[in-house]
Amino acid sequence: MTHPHRLLPDRVSLFLDVDGTLAQIRPRPEDVGPDVRRNMLLRRVVKALDGRLAILSGRTISEVDYILENAVRAVAGVHGLERRDAEGERRDYLITNEVRQALDQAILVLNALAEQKRGVLIEAKGKSVGVHYRLNPEAEDMVLTITQNIAQNSPLSLQLGDRVAELRAPGPDKGDALRAFMNEVPFEGRMPVFVGDDLTDEHAFKAAVELGGFGILVGPERETAARFRLPNVAAVLDWLEDGVAHHA
Structure with missing residues (x-):
């Protein structure tokens, strides 16, 4: 390039x-x-x-x-x-009440993850929630497993970035x-x-x-x-x- x-x-x-x-x-x-x-x-x-x-x-x-x-x-x-x-x-x-409730539930689960895994940071952004694991790369498998499971069982979409997994409203x-x-x-x-x-x-x-x-x-x-x-x-x-x- x-x-x-x-x-x-x-x-x-x-x-x-x-x-x-x-x-x-x-x-x-x-x-x-x-x-x-x-x-x-x-x-x-x-x-x-x-x-x-x-x-x-x-x-x-x-x-x-x-x-x-x-x-x-x-x-x-x-x-x-x-x-x-x-x-x-x-x-x-504009996001639906169903999506907002799913985000609230996801934040509860992800906050529990952050308490278990040092260096995992949760970033709630209103219409999405990001899980940053740059400070603990070894947590990647657990982060991806949990966020993929949430996405598969909710109206949220999973978006992957550089050492971050983000659950977001569809849109x-x-x-x-x-x-x-x-x-x-x-x-x-x-x-x-x-x-x-x-x-x-x-x-x-x-x-x-x-x-x-x-x-x-x-x-x-x-x-x-x-x-x-x-x-x-x-x-x-x-x-x-x-x-x-x-x-x-």
């Missing part, structure tokens, strides 16, 4: 993941916080693209706003189950969020480019390709729908900086 060409702000609508793309992945989700250089750069990117920048994250919108210090208005959170358009209007996916994914943004002002009519690192980003890579754009994978090479690759978060920020600098 090759390095992407320079960002051309006049031609694209840009979509970015957060963890592993704009911010280093940390052992605990709450360890990721604001970064002055990154967030100032994102404000410059928003200006260069005339607002055609959106964040597609597994985090909640409120968490994204905290980490990015409200640098980007258009955000899809919880893998697309939450969405705020470029005008600031919330367009969240939109990151690809659906990208398509929704591309049907709205100011994104419509431009080429979509999505930058992400995880398996959960593949839906958005595929959506970008379907709409005439492309994806950029961050991290080691692997099988992916992305066309280009950047090695790490620092390279993503440098790529953004280079595009904005030449646009100015």
